[in-house]
Amino acid sequence: MGGSKAGTCTVNALYCGLAAIFAIDTVYLHTFRTKNRNMHKMRNIDFDRFDYQILEALQKDARATHQKLAQDIALSPSQIGRRIQRLEECGVIQGYHLALRPDLLDLSVTAFANVSLERHGEASIREFAGAITDLPEVLECYAVAGEADYWLRIVVPDLPSLSRFVMNKLMTLPLVRSVKSTVALEPIKHTTRLPLPERR
Numbered sequence: 001m002g003g004s005k006a007g008t009c010t011v012n013a014l015y016c017g018l019a020a021i022f023a024i025d026t027v028y029l030h031t032f033r034t035k036n037r038n039m040h041k042m043r044n045i046d047f048d049r050f051d052y053q054i055l056e057a058l059q060k061d062a063r064a065t066h067q068k069l070a071q072d073i074a075l076s077p078s079q080i081g082r083r084i085q086r087l088e089e090c091g092v093i094q095g096y097h098l099a100l101r102p103d104l105l106d107l108s109v110t111a112f113a114n115v116s117l118e119r120h121g122e123a124s125i126r127e128f129a130g131a132i133t134d135l136p137e138v139l140e141c142y143a144v145a146g147e148a149d150y151w152l153r154i155v156v157p158d159l160p161s162l163s164r165f166v167m168n169k170l171m172t173l174p175l176v177r178s179v180k181s182t183v184a185l186e187p188i189k190h191t192t193r194l195p196l197p198e199r200r
Contacts, residue, residue: 045090050075052196054083055092059193062096099192107155110184111162113170114148118177131173137165148180159183 066077140153
């Protein structure tokens with residue numbers, strides 16, 4: 001559900017996948033300064049097969065101890081610990097998070113919104129990023145190429161909640177010109193695991 005300043009609402013069930021494909025960058029997870037600093041650190045690190053094996057194992061089970069990882073990776077627990085610390089310090093490992101079932105927590109509706117802004121200057125972008133950061137219903141936000149400026153993933157309890165969120169929160173942001181949203185019917189695949197290269 002969505003609208004323009006005139007209160008219109010457009011639902012397009014085929015559009016959300018295209019927005020994700022052309023996603024450029026997250027708006028609010030990190031500042032540009034932090035990203036640049038981490039990128040500089042990563043350029044000075046050579047990743048070998050052990051690093052990739054550790055990352056792949058942690059993607060499967062982030063709670064795995066160093067001792068457990070050492071059972072499948074040909075390194076000692078202390079060596080694995082030092083490598084994990086290095087991967088954390090350089091920003092490759094950004095954190096460890098708990099995955100929850102939203103439908104079991106009365107958050108049954110997932111929607112994808114395409115947002116267009118009235119202005120596109122640097123100040124406008126910073127203002128929008130700050131406003132989106134303060135909305136807990138928005139789990140992801142990307143700047144995208146195409147007709148819209150941003151792509152959002154939103155989680156709410158039900159359709160009336162989605163309507164209220166779009167009309168009373170998104171559309172009231174001073175820079176937002178229009179919102180087009182898509183309601184997800186059924187999850188087919190959802191993962192945070194990256195397709196890391198296999199290095200033996």
